[in-house]
Every structure is written in C-alpha cells, then in structure tokens.
Amino acid sequence: MKTVQPQYAIVPCTEDMVSGARKYPSDGFIESWGWYPAPVYEDGLHGLLWRPGVWWQSFEWPKQTKWLVVRTEGPVVETTLGLKFKQGYVEHCGTRKSATEYFIEKSPEELKQTLVPVSLENLNMEKLLDTLF
Numbered sequence: 001m002k003t004v005q006p007q008y009a010i011v012p013c014t015e016d017m018v019s020g021a022r023k024y025p026s027d028g029f030i031e032s033w034g035w036y037p038a039p040v041y042e043d044g045l046h047g048l049l050w051r052p053g054v055w056w057q058s059f060e061w062p063k064q065t066k067w068l069v070v071r072t073e074g075p076v077v078e079t080t081l082g083l084k085f086k087q088g089y090v091e092h093c094g095t096r097k098s099a100t101e102y103f104i105e106k107s108p109e110e111l112k113q114t115l116v117p118v119s120l121e122n123l124n125m126e127k128l129l130d131t132l133f
Helices: 096-106 125-132
Strands: 008-013 028-031 045-047 066-078 083-094
Touching: 008 045, 008 083, 008 096, 045 066, 066 096, 083 096
Parallel strands: none
Antiparallel strands: 008 066, 028 083, 045 083, 066 083
C-alpha cells in the first residue's frame, strides 16, 4: 500500500452531484461512510489524479457532468485509477475547464510543469501527444 500526502483530486459527478454511490456537496466538507485504507475501489471517497497520460483527460464525459476539485484531508491512498481518501473539502464545482484551471492554480510549481490543461472546449490531441512523448 502506497500512502501519499494530502492533495487535490478531481471528482466528476452526475448533474445530481453523485459519484459512485456517494452524493457530494457543491462545496464544503465530505467524509466517507466507511474507510479501509487499501488500494481497492471500495470503502472510501475516490478522485482522479492529474498526471501526464492519464486516460480520463481525453475521455468524452457527458456535457452535464459536474467537475469537483476536492482537497483531501487525512489518510490518502493512491490507486490504479487515482486517489482514495477518507475525507476532504470540495473547493470548486464547475465545468471540466474551470475545474482544470482551479486544479492547476492550486498545484505545486513542480507539478504545474507536467500538467496539460485539457477540456472538451480546447482538446488538441496533437499538442497533447507532443507533450506526452
């Protein structure tokens, strides 16, 4: 099990603010119903990490998707798809583009150098591939 420092995660939700089986607030505190600190998709809250080449950056999500940026609090475990965390604070709720911009603004300088701002509005696959390879 690899535990990482608290950080920001991106959580895509339905228009009703549901991700997985959990309803998220549009801002404020959220805590998981259960917590098991293993890198499996159960017993915790889940968000996406932003790393070069991660699949979800170019995936076409429904237009009505709400995009949250959550500052994780407490234990955090890295999984194959992102982060699993016990609790956090929803700091931003908006579009994919606004969440991307907020996430980049909150990222440490060394991470900003690796980020590729991608949204449905400005997806440039040629630029994305040049950045990754």
